[in-house]
Each structure stands twice: as structure tokens, then as C-alpha cells.
Amino acid sequence: MPTFEEAYYKIEKKNVEIKDYIDKIHYEKIYCPECLTAPLHIVRKQNVFPYYASNSKQAHLEDCQHYEDYITKKNLNKLIESKNNEDEKRLKFLINNNLQGAINLLIKNEIIENVTVENSIKKTSTNQLKISSNEYKYDRIPRVSINRLLGKKEEFIDNYLIIWGIANIESKDYERMNSTTGKKFKIKKLIFRVKENFKFSIQLSENQIKHYKELPQNSMNKGFAVFGLIKSNNGFLELKILTTEHLQYL
Ligand SMILES: [Zn+2]
Known part of the structure; x- marks a missing residue:
């Protein structure tokens, strides 16, 4: 229960x-x-x-994380580390479906909160995808709303999970230098805030930047869902993502 x-x-x-x-x-x-x-x-x-x-x-709604059983931390980590093709497929299935579930809820909750009806219908038909559940067992990946992230921070550090909700997202580019080779490289930092308050950031590597579709500058009240590993950097939360495919916007 x-x-x-x-x-x-x-x-x-x-x-x-x-x-x-x-x-x-x-x-x-x-x-x-x-x-x-x-x-x-x-x-x-x-x-x-x-x-x-x-x-x-x-x-609960089928898209809610409480509808079915959670995958254990051990099994999720095993899938992430596995090089086996079948495991990779199952992991992709789980992450995609769990992210889509969060996006579907954002759409649905926006409808409840009375966003203009025309707008929501348009969004629903373009974005809300039916979760395909026939391939693998659809276990839940733990999911936390951005609003509740800091309250339970200690519990989440070093865990893979989905963060979702509505945020103001700022993107910043930096140039860094490799201290041994002296070679310069680029990184991008995405900063997620609720109102003015910092919640977490994501750092994209040079390779990830190539695949990242930039949002309009400093997007406000943007719906998102992202899967990654939570880390603490001097008390600030950072989410390490495996690929930019794991960062989805509404
Ligand atoms: Zn529920």
C-alpha cells in the first residue's frame, strides 16, 4: 500500500x-x-x-509512480552497468516509459489547473503518448517532484531517479582547460530553479552539447522530466545524465 x-x-x-x-x-x-x-x-x-x-x-493513474512496483536500486544499477544488449533494451524501455509517464502527468495536471482548454487539447494530442507495456514488465523508477527535492536531499544523493515538474531553466556556457593536456573544451550548465530558488543543475559534456536541443534563452515555467544520478557538489545538487535523451521537455 x-x-x-x-x-x-x-x-x-x-x-x-x-x-x-x-x-x-x-x-x-x-x-x-x-x-x-x-x-x-x-x-x-x-x-x-x-x-x-x-x-x-x-x-492511481497508470502514469503515476505509485501505480506499480518500484525497480530496486540494485536492479536498476545492474541494468545501467550491464553491457548486455537485452539489458540495454530493457533499461531504455524503463527510462523512456517512466519519463513519458511524468510528462503525461504534467499535461494532465496542467489541464486540471485550468490551462486554456484549446492549448491543452493541442498539447495532449501532440505530446501524450500511450505507454507501451507489452514488451517488458513496466517497473517504476523512483520519481521526485522538483518542489520536494531539497527537503529529502540526503535520501536522494548517489541514487538514480527521475526529477520532474515545472522550472525556470537557465543555460550557461563555459570553457574549461584540461590541466594535463592544456586542451580547451566546452561545457554547458543547465540551472533549474523554482521561482528564484536554485534546485539543481545538469552539466553537459562537449559530446552531450552536440545532441542537446537548446531551449529559448532562460525558459520560464517549463515542464520537464529527467533521469540521472544525483550528486552533491559542495551542498548543491547536480544531476549526472547518461545521455541527453534522458532530458525531456513538455
Ligand atoms: Zn498517484
Whole structure:
């Protein structure tokens, strides 16, 4: 049974933490913070801090990470390190589908939040792809909303995961020099912020820059989903991506 620390309160369109839950107000009016669809309820047990839970995995939307089982960290790392062709295909399937699930939810949630209807219909027909589930078992890769990233920072460091949400994205180019060969090379830094607040960055290598399709300068409120390894650089989060294919924009 999936459990949660926050629940989406539809009437005010905001998340409610456990400490702010009030029976009179929120009872039967809270939902999964990711798909906004599965009803949640509060669970209070002796000697356990209260938490939210949904009744079943199937109450969530198929695109929600809580709909099915997670792949274990060990199995995910094994797939990433494997040179076996079948493993590579399975990994590609998992990453693509999990990223697409996040993008689909962004589209859907935007519709709920009343983006102009014409706009959403257009977006849905061009971007929302049906997840192909017949090839491999569709395990979930852990996914974290950019808004919740810093709150659980320590838990995420050195893990592969998907970060998704809406961000202001700034792109900066740098030239660096290899200290042994003296050869100059370029890097690109993508900085993800919510409002003015720094959340994480991605550094693209010279080779990745060639495959990266630049956004319009300093894109605001851009929907995205990205898969990579979370690292801490002097307390700032950096996401290492394996390929630019793992960075998708809405
Ligand atoms: Zn859900």
C-alpha cells in the first residue's frame, strides 16, 4: 500500500502536510500529490507517526509512480552497468516509459489547473503518448517532484531517479582547460530553479552539447522530466545524465 507525507487538497489546489491535516476540512477531500486522482486517507497508529495512504495501487493513474512496483536500486544499477544488449533494451524501455509517464502527468495536471482548454487539447494530442507495456514488465523508477527535492536531499544523493515538474531553466556556457593536456573544451550548465530558488543543475559534456536541443534563452515555467544520478557538489545538487535523451521537455 503506497504511503505519503503530503496529500493534494483539491479545493485549495495545494499540498497538505500531515501536521496541517484537519479532519473537518480535509477528510475525503485529499488525493495523491502526484496523479491527483487516487483518494488518500490519514492513518493513525499507536507509536507510529501518522501518514497518508491510498487504498490500492490501482486507484492511481497508470502514469503515476505509485501505480506499480518500484525497480530496486540494485536492479536498476545492474541494468545501467550491464553491457548486455537485452539489458540495454530493457533499461531504455524503463527510462523512456517512466519519463513519458511524468510528462503525461504534467499535461494532465496542467489541464486540471485550468490551462486554456484549446492549448491543452493541442498539447495532449501532440505530446501524450500511450505507454507501451507489452514488451517488458513496466517497473517504476523512483520519481521526485522538483518542489520536494531539497527537503529529502540526503535520501536522494548517489541514487538514480527521475526529477520532474515545472522550472525556470537557465543555460550557461563555459570553457574549461584540461590541466594535463592544456586542451580547451566546452561545457554547458543547465540551472533549474523554482521561482528564484536554485534546485539543481545538469552539466553537459562537449559530446552531450552536440545532441542537446537548446531551449529559448532562460525558459520560464517549463515542464520537464529527467533521469540521472544525483550528486552533491559542495551542498548543491547536480544531476549526472547518461545521455541527453534522458532530458525531456513538455
Ligand atoms: Zn498517484
